[in-house]
Amino acid sequence: PNSSLHSTVFRIEPRSGVPTDVSARFQLNVLIEPISMISMTEKVRKTYFPVMWFENKAGLPDSLAFKMKLMANLPEILQAVGWIQIGVAISAGIISLIVFLARRKSSEDQCPILNQSHHEEVDDEGYDEDQ
Numbered sequence: 628p629n630s631s632l633h634s635t636v637f638r639i640e641p642r643s644g645v646p647t648d649v650s651a652r653f654q655l656n657v658l659i660e661p662i663s664m665i666s667m668t669e670k671v672r673k674t675y676f677p678v679m680w681f682e683n684k685a686g687l688p689d690s691l692a693f694k695m696k697l698m699a700n701l702p703e704i705l706q707a708v709g710w711i712q713i714g715v716a717i718s719a720g721i722i723s724l725i726v727f728l729a730r731r732k733s734s735e736d737q738c739p740i741l742n743q744s745h746h747e748e749v750d751d752e753g754y755d756e757d758q
Contacts (some may be wrong), residue, residue, distance in 0.1 A: 642699050647687045655679040 638648040660673040687695060697704075 640695060643695070644722060645687075645695065646652045646685075647695065649683075651681075651683045653681040655681075 633652055634650075635652055636650040637646065637649060639645065640647050640651070655678050656675040657678050658673070659671055659676050660668075661671050662668045
């Protein structure tokens with residue numbers, strides 16, 4: 628017998644435990660052999676004669692195949708989404724820090740002449756107090 632045509636197959640999706648392909652095959656044979664009381668069977672060889680063949684197949688419909696693949700890959704998909712969110716949050720934090728520092732530096736440098744004269748006055752006052 629050809630195993631691909633005559634064996635029973637039961638495939639299960641390992642993460643969910645859902646059967647994806649089931650093929651049950653069964654053959655009923657009858658033993659034929661010579662019977663001493665019946666003269667017609669004297670020349671019959673001992674053999675098995677196939678009487679019935681039974682095959683039943685069930686599989687995952689095409690409409691559910693994509694959903695099953697999605698469900699099987701869901702942990703990896705959610706992990707990738709989590710890492711993307713962490714990356715976006717870190718990027719937003721870095722950009723916010725750069726903008727904050729740039730605005731702070733630009734506000735300090737808007738009046739360099741006034742800032743310079745103010746620093747000179749503070750230095751002069753501090754020098755007079757020491758003497």
